[in-house]
Amino acid sequence: MxxxxxxxxxxTCPSCMQKIQGALEKQAGVEKVKVLFNASKVKIEFDDAVNxxxxxxxxxxxxxxxxQSVKVKQPAK
Amino acid sequence: xxxxxxxxxxxVNAITWTSAALIAIGFLGEAVGxxxxxxVAFVLASIIAATPIIIRAVEALKVRVIGIELLVSIAVxxxxxIQEFNESAIVTFLFLFGSFLEAKTLAKTRxxxxxxxxxxxxxxxxxxxxxxxxxTDVDDVDEGDIVLVKTGGQVPIxxxxxxxxxxxxxxxxxxxxxxxxxxxxDGVFSGTILDNGTLKIKATxxxxxxxxxxxxxxxxxxxxxKSHAEKFIDQFAKxxxxxxxxxxxxxxxxxxxxxxxxxxLVLGCPxxxxxxxxxxNVAGIGxxxxxxxxxxxxxxxxxxxxxxxxxxxxxxxxxxGNTEVSDLKNYADDQNQVLAFAAKLESQSDHPLGKxxxxxxxxxxVAFQNLQVTTNNTIKGQxxxxxxxxxxxxxxxxxxxxxxxxxxxxxxETDLKNLQATGSSTVIVAVDHKIxxxxxxxxxxxxxxxxxxxxxxxLGIKKLVMLTGDNEITANHVAQELGIDEVHANLxxxxxxxxxxxxxxxxxxxxxxxxxxxxxxxxxxxxxxxAMGGGTDVAIETxxxxxxxxxxxxxxxxxxxxxxxxxNTRQNIIIAIGTVVFxxxxxxxxxIYMASGMFVHxxxxxxxxxxxxxxxxxxxxxxx
Numbered sequence: 001m002x003x004x005x006x007x008x009x010x011x012t013c014p015s016c017m018q019k020i021q022g023a024l025e026k027q028a029g030v031e032k033v034k035v036l037f038n039a040s041k042v043k044i045e046f047d048d049a050v051n052x053x054x055x056x057x058x059x060x061x062x063x064x065x066x067x068q069s070v071k072v073k074q075p076a077k
Numbered sequence: 078x079x080x081x082x083x084x085x086x087x088x089v090n091a092i093t094w095t096s097a098a099l100i101a102i103g104f105l106g107e108a109v110g111x112x113x114x115x116x117v118a119f120v121l122a123s124i125i126a127a128t129p130i131i132i133r134a135v136e137a138l139k140v141r142v143i144g145i146e147l148l149v150s151i152a153v154x155x156x157x158x159i160q161e162f163n164e165s166a167i168v169t170f171l172f173l174f175g176s177f178l179e180a181k182t183l184a185k186t187r188x189x190x191x192x193x194x195x196x197x198x199x200x201x202x203x204x205x206x207x208x209x210x211x212x213t214d215v216d217d218v219d220e221g222d223i224v225l226v227k228t229g230g231q232v233p234i235x236x237x238x239x240x241x242x243x244x245x246x247x248x249x250x251x252x253x254x255x256x257x258x259x260x261x262x263d264g265v266f267s268g269t270i271l272d273n274g275t276l277k278i279k280a281t282x283x284x285x286x287x288x289x290x291x292x293x294x295x296x297x298x299x300x301x302x303k304s305h306a307e308k309f310i311d312q313f314a315k316x317x318x319x320x321x322x323x324x325x326x327x328x329x330x331x332x333x334x335x336x337x338x339x340x341x342l343v344l345g346c347p348x349x350x351x352x353x354x355x356x357x358n359v360a361g362i363g364x365x366x367x368x369x370x371x372x373x374x375x376x377x378x379x380x381x382x383x384x385x386x387x388x389x390x391x392x393x394x395x396x397x398g399n400t401e402v403s404d405l406k407n408y409a410d411d412q413n414q415v416l417a418f419a420a421k422l423e424s425q426s427d428h429p430l431g432k433x434x435x436x437x438x439x440x441x442x443v444a445f446q447n448l449q450v451t452t453n454n455t456i457k458g459q460x461x462x463x464x465x466x467x468x469x470x471x472x473x474x475x476x477x478x479x480x481x482x483x484x485x486x487x488x489x490e491t492d493l494k495n496l497q498a499t500g501s502s503t504v505i506v507a508v509d510h511k512i513x514x515x516x517x518x519x520x521x522x523x524x525x526x527x528x529x530x531x532x533x534x535x536l537g538i539k540k541l542v543m544l545t546g547d548n549e550i551t552a553n554h555v556a557q558e559l560g561i562d563e564v565h566a567n568l569x570x571x572x573x574x575x576x577x578x579x580x581x582x583x584x585x586x587x588x589x590x591x592x593x594x595x596x597x598x599x600x601x602x603x604x605x606x607x608a609m610g611g612g613t614d615v616a617i618e619t620x621x622x623x624x625x626x627x628x629x630x631x632x633x634x635x636x637x638x639x640x641x642x643x644x645n646t647r648q649n650i651i652i653a654i655g656t657v658v659f660x661x662x663x664x665x666x667x668x669i670y671m672a673s674g675m676f677v678h679x680x681x682x683x684x685x686x687x688x689x690x691x692x693x694x695x696x697x698x699x700x701x
Contacts, residue, residue: 023140036300064136
């Protein structure tokens with residue numbers, strides 16, 4: 001399972017969280033989504049055979065949120 | 078289409094200001110009697126300000142969320158339909174302006190984590206095999222790499238010093254900006270700053286595994302870990318917003334008053350209620366993080382504020398956990414010479430009491446290293462007998478003295494008894510068959526514990542309990558010294574757990590304070606587990622609250638902060654509910670309409686944020 005951490009521009013409305021959460025959970029290969037409202041970060045666990053971190057970042061961008069950085073962590077092999 | 082939406086969202090601020098200007102022009106038009114100017118300006122203002130709100134509402138709907146934006150959008154479109162252009166313009170403007178202020182003020186409450194994350198190192202100077210240095214992204218440094226840090230630089234990894242020495246500022250990890258000397262073999266933390274010197278450090282932990290990264294992650298997670306109150310409000314808001322929508326429709330149908338129906342939509346926005354509780358916790362937890370207190374979430378804040386019984390481990394928690402010379406009774410003419418003899422002999426043994434004495438002698442600047450020991454005889458269970466400079470030296474317990482036919486005088490006997498009554502271990506030093514010194518060695522109580530425990534009682538702790546594996550005499554002495562209410566000695570770790578359980582069963586709300594290493598079971602059993610411990614992994618993982626500097630003032634701060642945060646949350650909920658009630662009454666009596674309703678709403682949101690911001694500056698009273 002690959003882990004991606006997206007740093008977003010500051011989130012201000014709690015409903016943004018639900019939006020991002022809902023949209024990402026529907027993506028293929030996504031196992032777990034955690035939106036950190038105060039840190040304005042999204043942590044996603046997904047299957048990298050099915051999806052990519054950049055594609056997931058694009059989903060968030062399409063919702064209208066700024067994605068400042070994408071960090072991908074491969075599981076230890 | 079996507080492009081258009083992004084452009085709009087990016088320029089929300091510009092849109093807000095434009096709509097403000099248009100509203101001003103509209104009022105100007107009204108003042109000069111130009112109906113045309115008035116209408117055009119307000120229509121334009123409504124359209125441009127409503128666009129981002131409607132986009133957000135649609136986006137939310139796509140993921141099946143009925144948000145505040147939807148309520149506002151419907152209300153605005155409704156107002157537009159019945160040609161109340163000034164209402165729709167002002168409502169949309171206030172909504173956008175409110176969000177703008179909200180973002181600005183929220184950023185303030187989040188400042189403490191932000192400064193924390195900004196302290197995270199980004200690059201490292203990695204020493205290559207051939208001695209050259211390559212600047213590397215911290216994420217690409219591997220364990221085992223050697224990293225160079227120069228004066229003013231930041232340590233990018235957790236590791237051990239392999240070359241050089243220097244003074245480190247460990248404020249980012251411990252919260253205390255005191256310079257600490259680091260030499261070869263010492264461990265250093267990522268995020269700390271080298272004030273002076275040059276260090277080569279071998280990386281033992283890198284990236285997200287470093288203590289600093291874990292602290293940051295913990296605080297970030299903590300600020301989003303919700304309290305009961307927040308969870309309840311989240312649930313409430315989930316049904317509340319759609320309920321308002323249904324209510325508005327019902328009102329519209331029954332009263333046949335379209336205006337009233339859309340007003341209900343605006344007034345029903347759950348603004349301050351949704352943001353009130355989380356914002357208090359964010360500010361409170363942020364304050365803690367800045368002051369060396371890591372609190373794992375709103376839930377912990379809630380529970381901690383209710384704690385009435387504090388249970389302490391003794392060794393390493395109330396005391397420093399290492400033995401020191403606590404008292405020295407001297408009967409010799411030259412105190413330093415006798416101390417030097419004792420220190421010299423002890424420096425050759427590995428007895429734990431010995432280390433305390435040599436350390437003490439070094440602190441007193443007594444030179445003992447160059448003394449020549451001619452014979453040296455260790456007598457098991459008694460002490461050491463040796464010859465230095467033609468003096469016969471005995472260092473040990475009373476048995477050793479009796480074995481050498483040395484009698485303690487009455488005064489010496491009393492001193493010995495007194496020392497033992499304080500729980501100290503004693504070492505008797507005799508030179509040439511004459512008793513010269515009695516040295517008391519004990520585990521020293523941490524600084525200012527007594528004052529801080531008193532401060533805790535003042536804040537609402539009813540009972541202080543000490544559990545220890547140590548003997549009864551020492552335990553009682555420490556308890557008496559500190560004003561502890563209840564003591565249980567000679568306990569094994571599992572006995573401590575039993576006591577914690579008993580206290581809980583008796584209906585006490587129990588927090589256990591330990592050093593986080595051997596007390597994990599008790600820490601886990603208590604309602605709140607508090608770990609003393611400058612940045613150990615175990616402490617960070619097993620406990621609910623971590624006191625980074627192991628100081629009791631942090632404990633007082635944490636407790637006071639928890640109480641203040643809970644009170645603050647309560648105030649915010651009252652403000653939020655009060656606002657809704659106030660608006661409802663205003664609506665019934667016909668004082669409140671859409672624009673004024675929106676104004677009160679946005680104002681109440683700012684009030685709760687400002688109220689929460691007071692927590693950022695909170696400082697616990699009492700001893701430092």
